[in-house]
Amino acid sequence: MSEELVIEEKRVFMTGNEVVAWAALAAGADIMYGYPITPQNEVMHYWSRLAPRYGKNFLQTEDELSAGFATAGGVMAGRKAFTATAGSGSVLMQEPMAMVEMMRLPTVTVVQQRGGPSTATVIYSQQEVALTTMGGNGEGMRVVYSTAGHQDLYDYTIKAFNSAWKYRFPAFVLGDGYQAKMREPLTIYEPEKRGITLLEPEPYVGREGKPGQDRPPAQYRNTYNLEEELYEKLMSDIRDFEKISAEIAEYESMHTEGAELVIIAHGIVFRAVGEAVSNLREQGLRVGGFRPVTLRPLPAAQIKDLVAGVKKILVVESAYGQMARLLKETACGAPCEIHTMFKPGVGIAAEEVEEKAKEILHSQ
Amino acid sequence: MQIAPVMPKSWRVDNKPHKFCPGCGHGLILKCLGKAIDELEIQSRVIYGCDIGCSLLSWDFFNLDTVQAHHGRTTPVMTGIKRARPELLCIAYMGDGGGYSIGVQHLVGAAMRNEKITVIVANNTQYAMTGGQLAPTTLPGQKTETSPYGRDPGATGMPFQGAEMISAIAADGAYVARGSISHLAQLTGFLKKALKNQIDGHGFSFVEALSACPTNWRTDAAGTWEFIEKDMAGYFERGEIKVPGQKEATADA
Ligand SMILES: Cc1ncc(C[n+]2csc(CCOP(=O)(O)OP(=O)(O)O)c2C)c(N)n1
Ligand code: SF4
Numbered sequence: 001m002s003e004e005l006v007i008e009e010k011r012v013f014m015t016g017n018e019v020v021a022w023a024a025l026a027a028g029a030d031i032m033y034g035y036p037i038t039p040q041n042e043v044m045h046y047w048s049r050l051a052p053r054y055g056k057n058f059l060q061t062e063d064e065l066s067a068g069f070a071t072a073g074g075v076m077a078g079r080k081a082f083t084a085t086a087g088s089g090s091v092l093m094q095e096p097m098a099m100v101e102m103m104r105l106p107t108v109t110v111v112q113q114r115g116g117p118s119t120a121t122v123i124y125s126q127q128e129v130a131l132t133t134m135g136g137n138g139e140g141m142r143v144v145y146s147t148a149g150h151q152d153l154y155d156y157t158i159k160a161f162n163s164a165w166k167y168r169f170p171a172f173v174l175g176d177g178y179q180a181k182m183r184e185p186l187t188i189y190e191p192e193k194r195g196i197t198l199l200e201p202e203p204y205v206g207r208e209g210k211p212g213q214d215r216p217p218a219q220y221r222n223t224y225n226l227e228e229e230l231y232e233k234l235m236s237d238i239r240d241f242e243k244i245s246a247e248i249a250e251y252e253s254m255h256t257e258g259a260e261l262v263i264i265a266h267g268i269v270f271r272a273v274g275e276a277v278s279n280l281r282e283q284g285l286r287v288g289g290f291r292p293v294t295l296r297p298l299p300a301a302q303i304k305d306l307v308a309g310v311k312k313i314l315v316v317e318s319a320y321g322q323m324a325r326l327l328k329e330t331a332c333g334a335p336c337e338i339h340t341m342f343k344p345g346v347g348i349a350a351e352e353v354e355e356k357a358k359e360i361l362h363s364q
Numbered sequence: 365m366q367i368a369p370v371m372p373k374s375w376r377v378d379n380k381p382h383k384f385c386p387g388c389g390h391g392l393i394l395k396c397l398g399k400a401i402d403e404l405e406i407q408s409r410v411i412y413g414c415d416i417g418c419s420l421l422s423w424d425f426f427n428l429d430t431v432q433a434h435h436g437r438t439t440p441v442m443t444g445i446k447r448a449r450p451e452l453l454c455i456a457y458m459g460d461g462g463g464y465s466i467g468v469q470h471l472v473g474a475a476m477r478n479e480k481i482t483v484i485v486a487n488n489t490q491y492a493m494t495g496g497q498l499a500p501t502t503l504p505g506q507k508t509e510t511s512p513y514g515r516d517p518g519a520t521g522m523p524f525q526g527a528e529m530i531s532a533i534a535a536d537g538a539y540v541a542r543g544s545i546s547h548l549a550q551l552t553g554f555l556k557k558a559l560k561n562q563i564d565g566h567g568f569s570f571v572e573a574l575s576a577c578p579t580n581w582r583t584d585a586a587g588t589w590e591f592i593e594k595d596m597a598g599y600f601e602r603g604e605i606k607v608p609g610q611k612e613a614t615a616d617a
């Protein structure tokens with residue numbers, strides 16, 4: 001007999017991967033399919049320990065292709081299914097995710113970025129932004145939440161399930177090795193007690209009744225005969241995605257009003273940026289910070305506003321401009337100066353950001 | 365007056381005739397599958413998965429809930445569905461390229477774990493949909509678009525014994541057989557037993573069906589028949605290879 005899941009609202013001190021497992025439970029996830037890769041492993045470790053207690057399932061597949069496609073199967077069967085991966089696993093995950101996008105399947109994928117390419121390091125990076133937002137031979141019809149810490153991991157993992165099932169696009173929680181392995185305090189809670197309604201999953205296949213007699217058969221394909229047929233299908237998805245983009249997009253900003261320089265970062269790098277901004281403010285410098293929480297869709301309106309009203313921008317990331325490219329596309333034509341601080345595959349500290357900001361402010 | 369051909373009840377009639385080439389083996393295998401589903405009365409519980417390759421032409425073939433997946437990935441999609449909803453009966457239908465080449469590690473993984481799904485591989489000795497290239501199942505000396513001088517086993521190996529491999533790795537409870545479109549009643553029987561194995565929850569079930577691709581073989585009816593019955597039969601033996609509760613069949617048993 002499985003126990004009923006009760007999550008008392010309380011402060012806890014956990015690693016990020018453990019947080020993800022608890023958040024998936026809190027979100028009502030039914031099954032996880034996964035393949036080992038550092039730094040995501042403990043999501044599976046915690047889930048496979050917790051799952052049977054609460055009548056949930058886990059399957060370790062033969063590779064990430066299988067994990068992604070099995071997750072697609074799980075959601076088609078009408079269950080909240082998820083997977084987690086990183087690095088070279090994220091590369092393999094793109095094939096299933098391309099199909100998932102095409103079929104509008106509400107999968108949830110947690111990505112704990114590590115240094116790439118190839119095996120590279122198993123530690124940390126922000127180098128899976130391009131893959132997670134736009135990987136696959138599709139148009140990037142995905143919802144990507146970039147988390148900046150453990151509370152985010154909890155909140156946005158829960159939200160990812162709801163967004164996926166509400167909009168029927170695949171959702172991603174984009175973390176990294178630091179968040180995965182570090183311990184941090186956070187508050188866990190039952191979403192319903194916080195007024196968050198968890199959406200119920202619905203089956204795509206295997207509904208009641210005899211197909212062809214009681215109901216038409218449910219038939220899903222991702223093959224199209226004509227250019228026009230595919231075009232119509234894609235444009236309809238693209239229009240849906242564009243329509244909901246403003247509603248999904250999230251961001252965080254600090255002191256951007258009247259700032260001379262705004263520092264933009266996503267994920268855990270924004271923690272360093274936030275600290276740098278506070279320090280610079282204390283020194284009387286007009287510096288602000290901006291963090292897109294959703295990298296797909298980007299908070300486009302806010303970014304356009306921001307770049308229209310500020311003289312200088314500094315983009316900071318643990319990648320060689322993967323987020324900057326997305327920003328530049330959105331900010332195209334803005335008159336502001338764009339400065340960059342790219343450190344692919346390594347962590348970024350507040351002091352370095354502060355120093356760079358001062359250098360920019362002092363140069364004319 | 366035209367008399368409508370007898371079709372399995374689980375087929376959709378509104379979109380027949382089907383989209384396969386005349387003389388194609390896929391239609392025959394799916395007829396046997398349809399009959400097996402009818403006889404077992406499981407239409408309400410089956411989820412039919414087809415692959416990339418000519419099997420994709422069957423995405424709207426049956427009155428069954430259907431998922432058409434990527435090349436070789438039908439196995440994990442069906443595994444995912446089965447693990448999430450064990451009461452459903454999941455069938456992965458693939459070509460030999462999908463099953464034995466690009467998707468072979470999924471097939472091996474599913475067999476090793478004894479996934480309670482049914483995998484059917486249509487062996488037409490080549491990649492048909494892409495225009496007839498060499499496959500793991502191509503016969504020695506057989507000409508394909510990528511072995512224009514005939515398959516040289518020294519360079520590209522011998523025809524892959526998929527069913528025998530599955531039998532070797534699958535646990536007790538698995539069902540493995542090889543049938544052929546040249547023996548439809550036997551093939552229907554194997555498919556029925558494979559599905560029954562899933563219904564009973566014994567384990568993995570696998571049927572390879574020797575199929576025909578007259579379009580890429582460039583054969584007429586007589587040539588097609590001869591290729592299946594003589595050439596293919598020389599490398600791929602029909603019969604049950606693993607049956608739960610029975611001793612494993614050996615090559616010369
Ligand atoms: C990942 C990927 N690689 C290659 C292809 C191209 N492709 C389409 S069909 C096919 C061959 C199918 O052969 P088989 O599985 O034997 O099925 P058949 O057409 O012979 O029935 C290939 C290689 C593809 N669609 N996807
Ligand atoms: S190309 Fe071959 S396998 Fe494909 S439909 Fe035609 S005959 Fe059948």
Ligand SMILES: [Mg+2]
Pocket residue numbers: 417459460461486487488489490491492499
């Ligand atoms: Mg083939």
